[in-house]
Amino acid sequence: MGAYDLSLRQHRSVIALEDGRKERMPLDTALREYLESNREEAQQRLLTWFEGAARDLPWRRERTPYRVWLAETMLQQTQVDTVRGYYTRFLEKFPTVHALANASLEDVLKQWEGLGYYSRARALHRAAQVLVETGDGSLPRDVAALRALPGIGAYTAGAIASIAFGIPAPAVDGNVRRVMARVLALPEPSQRELEDAVTVWLPTHAPGAFNEGLMELGATLCSPRSPRCLLCPWHSLCQARNRGEQERYPAPRSRRAIPHYDVTAAVTIEQRPHPATDPTELRILVAQRPQEAMLGGLWEFPGGKRQPGETLPEALRRELLEEMGIIVDVGEELTTVKHAYTHFRITLYAFLCQLEQGEPRCLECQDFRWATLDEIRALPMAVTDRRIAAALERWVQASA
Numbered sequence: 001m002g003a004y005d006l007s008l009r010q011h012r013s014v015i016a017l018e019d020g021r022k023e024r025m026p027l028d029t030a031l032r033e034y035l036e037s038n039r040e041e042a043q044q045r046l047l048t049w050f051e052g053a054a055r056d057l058p059w060r061r062e063r064t065p066y067r068v069w070l071a072e073t074m075l076q077q078t079q080v081d082t083v084r085g086y087y088t089r090f091l092e093k094f095p096t097v098h099a100l101a102n103a104s105l106e107d108v109l110k111q112w113e114g115l116g117y118y119s120r121a122r123a124l125h126r127a128a129q130v131l132v133e134t135g136d137g138s139l140p141r142d143v144a145a146l147r148a149l150p151g152i153g154a155y156t157a158g159a160i161a162s163i164a165f166g167i168p169a170p171a172v173d174g175n176v177r178r179v180m181a182r183v184l185a186l187p188e189p190s191q192r193e194l195e196d197a198v199t200v201w202l203p204t205h206a207p208g209a210f211n212e213g214l215m216e217l218g219a220t221l222c223s224p225r226s227p228r229c230l231l232c233p234w235h236s237l238c239q240a241r242n243r244g245e246q247e248r249y250p251a252p253r254s255r256r257a258i259p260h261y262d263v264t265a266a267v268t269i270e271q272r273p274h275p276a277t278d279p280t281e282l283r284i285l286v287a288q289r290p291q292e293a294m295l296g297g298l299w300e301f302p303g304g305k306r307q308p309g310e311t312l313p314e315a316l317r318r319e320l321l322e323e324m325g326i327i328v329d330v331g332e333e334l335t336t337v338k339h340a341y342t343h344f345r346i347t348l349y350a351f352l353c354q355l356e357q358g359e360p361r362c363l364e365c366q367d368f369r370w371a372t373l374d375e376i377r378a379l380p381m382a383v384t385d386r387r388i389a390a391a392l393e394r395w396v397q398a399s400a
Contacts, residue, residue, distance in 0.1 A: 027196035031184055035200040038237055043203045043210065049233035050213030053220070055080075058087055063208075065139040065164040066097050072159045073120050073151065076173075077342075080219070086115050097137040101128040109297050109380035116383075118295055123151025141165045154195070163208035170198035171211045175218025181250035182222065185239035188251055260345045264316040265303035265385070267334055267392055268353040270370050282396065283370035285355075286379065287324065290366045299379040301350060301388050302365065312349050323365055326358040335391035339384050350388045352395075 027035075035042075054060065057080065059071035070090065074083045090111050094100040100108070105125055112121035127149040131137050139160060140146055146157040158171035172180075172194045180197050181189045189197075203210055221228045227246050229235050240249040268285040287302040289295050304319035306312060313330040320328050330351050337348040360368050371379065373396065376389050 027193050027200075031186075031193075031197065032200065034184070035197055039201055042201045042234060042237055045233040045237075046213045046217065047203070047206060047209055050209060050216055054212070054216060055220070058084060060212075063163060065160060067091070068164040069139060069152075069156070069160050070124070072156050073124055074115065076120060076156070077117060078115060082115070086112070097128045097131055097139075100125060101132040101137065105291075105297055106380055110378070113380050113386070114383055118298060118382075120151060122291070122297060126150040127152065139164070141167065143167065143169050154191070159211060162202075162211045166208060168199070168202045168204050168207040170195040170202060171215070172198060173215060173218075175215050175222070176211075177218075178224065178250060179214060179218045179222045179234075182227075182240035182246055183234060183238050185243065185245075185249055187249060258340075258344055260347070262306040262312065262315075263304065263346045263348045264306060264312050264319060265301040265348055265350040265388060266316055266320055266328055266330070266353040267301050267350055267388065268320075268328055268355055271354060281372065283372055284376065284392065285324075285360060286369060286371050286376065287362070287365040288367040290364070295382050297366070297380070298382050298385070299376075300381065300385045302368075303350075313351070316351060316353070320353075323363055324360045324368065325363050326360050327356045328353040329356045334395060335388060337384050337387045346384070348384050348388070350391065 057071075059067055071083070071087055074087055074090075093111050094103055094108070103125070105122065108121050108125045109118060112118060115121075128137075130149060131139065139149075141161075143157050143161045146152050146160055147154065152160070155171050155173050158169040161167035161169040162171060172191065176198065177189065177194055180194050181187070184197060186193065198211075198214070201210070217232065217234070221232050225247060229238070229241050229246060232238070232241075235241055238246070240246045266285070270283040270285070285302065286299050288299050289297065291297050302320060302323050303316055304323065306315035307318075310318070316330050317328060320326050330353050332352050334350045334352050337350070339346055339348065362368055369375075373389075373393060376392075381389065
């Protein structure tokens with residue numbers, strides 16, 4: 001279903017252009033003086049608070065560089081409670097960098113299934129391979145070298161460097177942005193301003209604990225709405241609170257209209273000279289998305305976006321012809337799935353289909369296969385296609 005990938009790239013390019021205009025803003029003299037004059041108090045208050053308030057999280061129990069890297073990657077744009085189980089299961093399957101590097105991408109994506117933002121998993125896997133191919137599998141003790149690895153940006157590099165190696169590097173995520181914007185009463189802080197501000201307060205003797213404490217503060221007390229200021233260790237240092245304007249900082253970012261697409265998917269059951277009487281012997285056509293595409297490497301029930309003026313069956317027939325060179329007979333609707341991505345929403349209509357003409361081949365896919373229900377369960381799929389697979393299993397059971 002690659003038809004909606006371009007829209008995502010367009011959104012990202014607009015965001016990158018707008019963010020780029022703000023990156024050049026340095027920390028001004030007055031703010032720097034304020035930070036320097038309150039450095040020791042800020043350090044002492046936050047570290048003392050974090051020592052007693054830190055949540056018991058699985059990635060905090062054994063802080064190896066690999067575990068810190070894995071946790072910080074999983075936690076990007078994902079809630080802590082969601083990550084807990086995935087982190088534990090992933091480590092059980094891939095306990096070391098070498099184990100991850102030697103695994104197939106399909107196995108890695110399967111362990112990641114349901115966590116979303118699958119480019120993180122692909123980059124994590126590739127970075128592990130780079131570490132093994134170019135060294136002994138150890139993560140470098142250098143921020144610039146960490147940032148050179150696939151999938152590791154400024155925040156993740158700072159988190160790994162400070163937490164795993166004790167290097168005083170800032171790690172600014174969304175929670176930290178909110179806290180520091182309020183402390184300094186900055187309505188639209190740039191990334192440069194925030195990193196400079198955190199660096200001023202970052203203690204050389206405990207940079208990891210400070211960064212974690214700052215993230216914890218934003219996650220548990222300094223919430224977007226109704227922050228619990230009376231419990232905050234920095235309440236007396238917070239300029240936004242002193243003005244009684246906590247929720248005004250940072251200023252909300254402008255929201256763009258989120259487009260919606262109607263998308264189709266074909267659940268094509270293989271026709272045999274002697275039809276299978278056992279449901280477990282049914283074989284269904286599935287395709288693997290190109291590695292460079294959104295949801296790359298995942299398996300799906302092939303199809304794509306409806307164009308203006310098309311009916312859903314017409315869209316599905318066109319997509320299957322373009323993607324796999326086949327003509328299908330579109331039958332009854334199996335299920336409808338609604339899903340929201342970061343920059344767009346879809347309503348996905350899945351239809352039972354039969355192969356009418358041609359033999360499947362990959363014109364716009366990475367691979368394809370005729371898979372049994374058991375095999376489909378083992379393949380890595382996005383949550384939308386996994387819901388289609390569940391609907392298929394219910395249909396098979398009802399038809400038995």
